[in-house]
Structures are given as C-alpha cells and as structure tokens.
Amino acid sequence: MWAEGLRALGHEVHFIGPNQDGGIRALKEFDVVHFFQHGHWLKGFWQGSREGQKWFFSPILDSTASRVFYGALAKIPLEHYLVSFGPRLLRGFSMRTTVSVRSSHERSYLEAIAPDARIVDNPIAVTLKDGLVCAPKIDLPNTFALFVGNVSAERKNVLRLIEACDSLGLPLVLGGLLVQSPAMELIEVQIAKSKVQVYQLGFLEEAELRWLYQNCSVFCLPSLVEGVGQVAMEALYFGAPVVITSVGGPPDYFGDHAEYVNPHSVESIASAIVRAMGRSVDLAEVRRFLDKFSIENTARGLAEAYSQD
Secondary structure (H helix, E strand, C coil), X not given: CHHHHHHHCCCCCCCCCECCXXXXXXXXXXXXXXXXXXXHHHHHHCCCCCCCCXXXXXXXXXXXXXXXXXXXHHCCCHHHHHHHHHHHHHHHHHCCCEEEEXXXXXXXXXXXXXXXXXXXXXXXXXCCCCCCCCCCCCCCCCCCEEEECCCCCHXXXXXXXHHHHHHHCCCEEEECCCCCCHHXXXXXXXXXXXXXXXXXXXXXXXXXXXXXXXXXXXXXXXXXXXXXXXXXXXXXXXXXXXXXXXXXXXXXXXXXXXXXXXXXXXXXXXXXXXXXXXXXXXXXXXXXXXXHHCHHHHHHHHHHHHHCC
C-alpha cells in the first residue's frame, strides 16, 4: 500500500529481495532503501556501506514477549549474541537506519531495544475500499460475530473468542487461513462442543469480505497482541461494530471507535461483544476518522520522512 501511494505521488518504487548470500541485488541503484521484517538475512548489512543512501527499517514487531525482555537481550555482549540474536540484530541494524514504526506500542519496543535509534511514526493504511459485494455461498444467520485472519494462529486468540460467543449464544463466522496445527486442533475440539454454530469459511474474496463486514453484528479481533488490526479497520470502514485487543497498536488506530478487551479473559471478550452490539456506528463519521489512514495520507507521511536529513 505504501508503494501504491508513493507511485501515485510520482515516486519510482521497486520491490527487491535478498540473494542466497543475504545480499540485496542492485542496492546501489536507489536513493532510499527500505528494509521490511527482520531476520538472519539482515546480518550482512550490519556493517555494510550505505554509500550516501538513506536506509529505512520497518521491523514489524508483533511479539507477545515483554519490551523489558527484548531490551535486556539486546544489551547482552556481542560475543554471546547467539542467545540473543534477534534483539541484538535489531539493536545493531536500527542504530544504522531510520526506523519506521506503526504505533506507539511498536515505538516502545524499539526504544527499549535501541534507545538511541532515530525513530519515525508512520501508520499502515486501511486497504479494502468500496467495490463489488457478494454474499458467501452459505446460509448464515441474521445475527453473527465475525473474525477474519489466520484462524489457526495461537496469537489470534480464536479459542477464547469461540468460548465468549458460546457463552452469549452468538453464532460465529471464521474467515481466513486454516492450517492444521496444535492450536487448530484445540479450536476444532472447542467448535465440536460449542452450543452455537461456528462457520469456517476459509479464504474469502474481497467481494465476500465486504458483504460480511456490512452484515455482521460485530467484528472481533481479540488477539494476544496485534500490530495494527487492518482487517478490523476494514470492518469499521464498512460500518461494523469492532471488538479488538487492547494489546499492541490498535488504540492508535481505533480511538473511541472500538471496544477494547483483555485478550486473556473470556469474560472481557464477551462483555465487549455485548457493548459493541449495542453501539450505533455512524458510517460517515468513522470514514472521516479513518481518512488519516488512507493510502494517500500514509504514503505522503512516508515520503516526508524519506526527504528529511
């Protein structure tokens, strides 16, 4: 989305990736190089030459570990870095670049890891906009809760969401990636004993997503931690009441337009669902609120960060 917005502003943007040796092809050709995610492949750039280029880094931190833990590991002496490779690498690489963070939560992690790093705030855009609407090819009840995401990922906290909906007698629709895993096995056991219907729709087309967002009674994303919650932003854009985790970046993106939960508490999730279903969503108001997270505005902010000395 940043690339789309930057191109609309007249910038030339290319996607490039690591070679087998960890180096980046044709790195010298660009005025700005923006690195995304973090991993062993970054080690080759720790002491590399920037040759006058501007380097930016978006580490994408969605960890459930505490920032104190990350900060402590990052300070372990280099000769012992194998036990703390991730935080040490993040610290070393962040000190050589400008770090772009998506939220105040992510900023707090970077400040614990690399307190002297240059950090700029740049949010993620809401991506799905108006377009074709098509109901999924399945009969759904008039009232249902909706989850969209990686159903089988433990971090998404679907197990507690099922328990919360079960306690309310509220049918639940699960859309998104389904991968067999220990977490998915627990979810299937919970679904089997649930008193309410749980619909597993798997991958959804954009037209189906629009229909679900517009017709669900409440959208739920009670993750253990969430970097942004883009699917919840999409749901809000289409007028769905939103229930979302309080842990991570969501408070920066939803303000007063969502009900926040303690993701470790089934009771908290259930109570937030009830509150959200009692809310009246003013579609025009939420779209005005979300405009600051448009592709155009987030790209403009990034371009301004690139142009700074």
